[in-house]
């Protein structure tokens with residue numbers, strides 16, 4: 001850690017002082033949630049909020065991203081802060097006074113806090129421009145919930161937006177339960193899973209339910225595949241580098257006495273290391289083809305890789321812990337005992353740039369972190385007070401990394 005205790009205490013105080021403005025922006029964003037890559041109202045609010053800060057601002061071309069670059073007064077490397085901006089197709093059921101005005105769309109994952117918090121971090125850092133040795137790239141990203149905004153932003157050059165490749169990248173995610181408000185959680189190594197999806201179609205031959213020997217019944221084969229996949233998980237993969245396969249949907253047939261000509265299995269696959277992530281598709285295909293072949297049927301396996309594993313650099317996680325406890329005290333940090341099985345497209349950034357991704361508690365006042373509605377719930381509510389913490393932590397990570405040279 002390179003920042004002095006005094007730097008951290010003024011950062012903490014300034015984050016608290018600006019809280020009303022950052023919260024007002026969060027509420028404005030929350031009212032107009034938008035989906036996917038097309039977030040024009042959100043983008044407009046971000047551009048307006050950044051306008052007074054004197055950054056180099058570039059709205060996305062073909063998607064509603066915003067890339068802003070803050071130039072410090074002194075030369076030095078570049079670092080990146082990232083906040084995602086998109087909402088979910090959820091009908092809000094919170095009774096918040098700033099609830100969604102867009103029917104069927106809600107900031108149920110707290111990305112409104114990420115967006116407003118990034119503006120908050122930009123304000124804190126812009127006010128310290130004279131002391132910054134280098135540049136900060138602010139990556140306001142659409143499409144995290146799908147179809148993915150990080151990859152196209154990387155393709156458009158966000159990692160080089162300051163004129164050189166960034167040397168550190170930082171982001172966080174708020175949680176409406178589990179963690180008490182203001183608690184920051186991190187861990188070295190894997191913090192989030194990779195999430196893939198797979199559709200297995202079992203091809204049989206339809207017939208009369210009374211004479212299955214004249215048909216090729218895909219239903220028992222599909223059932224066997226479902227169970228064989230669970231055996232694959234426990235017999236072919238290390239229990240300490242696990243795989244989760246969940247068949248969320250299975251479909252076949254039209255009537256009890258009709259043998260269907262096909263059956264469809266849809267599953268999600270979660271993995272926690274890239275080594276295992278890469279091994280699953282072939283193993284899964286082998287199990288499906290093998291079970292089908294044993295009964296004289298065939299399968300088509302459509303494996304769709306999703307976001308990769310999100311991996312924190314140990315030294316960056318250590319720095320995040322030092323800075324967080326320096327800002328808010330020892331009790332503000334939690335060493336997360338294990339990763340979360342969700343997935344994130346910030347993983348694409350961390351594949352290329354060392355950095356860290358953190359969890360931030362935002363359980364609403366009066367609610368119990370154990371029972372409060374979790375992210376993606378129509379009842380999920382997020383504590384505004386988390387916005388006194390997140391922006392300070394992000395700003396500290398960026399400033400301190402630049403101070404390392």
Ligand SMILES: [Zn+2]
Nearest residue numbers: 109110111173
């Ligand atoms: Zn999210």
